[in-house]
Amino acid sequence: MARTQVLPTDPAARKVWSGKVAIDAVKKSFVAKMTGSEADAMPFVAKTDLESGPGDEVTTTLIAKLRGKPIEGAEKGEGREQKLSHYTHKMRIDKMRQLVNVGDVMTQKRVGYNVATQVKARLSDYMAEVNDELGIMYAAGGRGTGDEIMHYPVGYAGFPNAFDAPDAAHWIVGNGQTKATLTDKLGTAVIDRAIVRAKKMLALEAGKGARMEPIAVDGGKHFVFLTGPEGMYDLRREVGDAGWLTLEKAKAGAVGAKSPIFQGGDAYYNGTLIMEHETCVKFNDYGAGGTTEALRNLFFGAHAVAIAHGMKSQRGGVRYELSDSDLDHGEEEVVITRMIAGLSKTRYKGMDFGLQSVDTAFTAIN
Numbered sequence: 001m002a003r004t005q006v007l008p009t010d011p012a013a014r015k016v017w018s019g020k021v022a023i024d025a026v027k028k029s030f031v032a033k034m035t036g037s038e039a040d041a042m043p044f045v046a047k048t049d050l051e052s053g054p055g056d057e058v059t060t061t062l063i064a065k066l067r068g069k070p071i072e073g074a075e076k077g078e079g080r081e082q083k084l085s086h087y088t089h090k091m092r093i094d095k096m097r098q099l100v101n102v103g104d105v106m107t108q109k110r111v112g113y114n115v116a117t118q119v120k121a122r123l124s125d126y127m128a129e130v131n132d133e134l135g136i137m138y139a140a141g142g143r144g145t146g147d148e149i150m151h152y153p154v155g156y157a158g159f160p161n162a163f164d165a166p167d168a169a170h171w172i173v174g175n176g177q178t179k180a181t182l183t184d185k186l187g188t189a190v191i192d193r194a195i196v197r198a199k200k201m202l203a204l205e206a207g208k209g210a211r212m213e214p215i216a217v218d219g220g221k222h223f224v225f226l227t228g229p230e231g232m233y234d235l236r237r238e239v240g241d242a243g244w245l246t247l248e249k250a251k252a253g254a255v256g257a258k259s260p261i262f263q264g265g266d267a268y269y270n271g272t273l274i275m276e277h278e279t280c281v282k283f284n285d286y287g288a289g290g291t292t293e294a295l296r297n298l299f300f301g302a303h304a305v306a307i308a309h310g311m312k313s314q315r316g317g318v319r320y321e322l323s324d325s326d327l328d329h330g331e332e333e334v335v336i337t338r339m340i341a342g343l344s345k346t347r348y349k350g351m352d353f354g355l356q357s358v359d360t361a362f363t364a365i366n
Contacts, residue, residue: 310340
């Protein structure tokens with residue numbers, strides 16, 4: 001069994017900093033900053049149905065819009081009544097854990113640093129990374145093949161809910177290209193295409209998807225376009241009226257520019273906040289011959305991904321547990337981090353909701 005030769009401080013002391021570990025993880029996580037309640041218009045929505053009672057499945061219902069010409073003048077209404085159509089989305093929760101063996105009682109005598117601080121820092125980093133990787137993989141609809149996903153192997157399909165690949169109405173490849181012909185890199189023309197698509201999503205019944213609602217930030221409404229480091233590199237090299245300086249100036253003058261979301265953003269364009277994150281999903285089978293690497297950018301509206309929890313929120317919005325156990329009659333200790341949760345891309349009638357996947361080629365940086 002793998003074993004770290006480090007001893008934590010007294011177990012009672014760990015109870016003091018265990019909450020700080022989880023709070024630090026929330027502060028470090030991109031997904032946590034983009035998560036709100038069902039009343040908030042945020043990309044990730046926290047479902048709290050299972051926090052205070054038994055069960056492992058959450059159901060969300062969407063009532064479809066009424067459509068059709070109204071009854072006019074002396075026209076008879078009998079027999080022309082409409083009914084409300086509704087669509088449901090189901091997701092499950094389950095437990096996820098990580099264990100760290102922190103050594104035996106003699107290790108404390110062999111180290112010259114604060115062991116508790118080291119354990120706290122490493123666990124908070126780990127939980128923040130796992131939170132971001134799960135959120136972005138579920139939004140992207142796959143693990144992909146890139147090394148930017150560090151904790152989950154290629155081929156990982158999601159747990160306890162399976163990943164859902166984007167449907168055709170919510171999938172954009174370049175600026176009007178296909179998977180087999182992709183050569184376009186990220187630019188404002190690609191972002192414009194996603195914005196237009198968002199405005200044309202009128203009805204599930206028409207197969208165009210439900211309308212994408214922008215995120216509400218300090219009185220303003222905005223979409224969020226999330227890209228990886230290479231995507232931002234390509235976007236920064238666009239010139240002319242859509243050049244980088246123009247985008248940065250637009251961000252400074254946007255409504256809600258002082259909000260936490262905007263402070264974490266990089267630029268602003270056509271009602272859309274552009275953000276970069278090193279955790280991203282890539283594929284290696286695009287372009288002619290299936291040999292081109294592609295980056296999956298994510299165009300977020302409100303309530304794109306649901307996160308259900310089985311643990312009640314504590315101080316700081318924490319939904320993790322940190323505990324310890326012993327081995328060898330108390331001679332060794334194991335730190336355990338645990339969460340009961342589940343993520344799922346919000347989908348109704350087989351189509352994504354509040355989200356578009358935008359695939360682009362990119363400049364490889366070695």
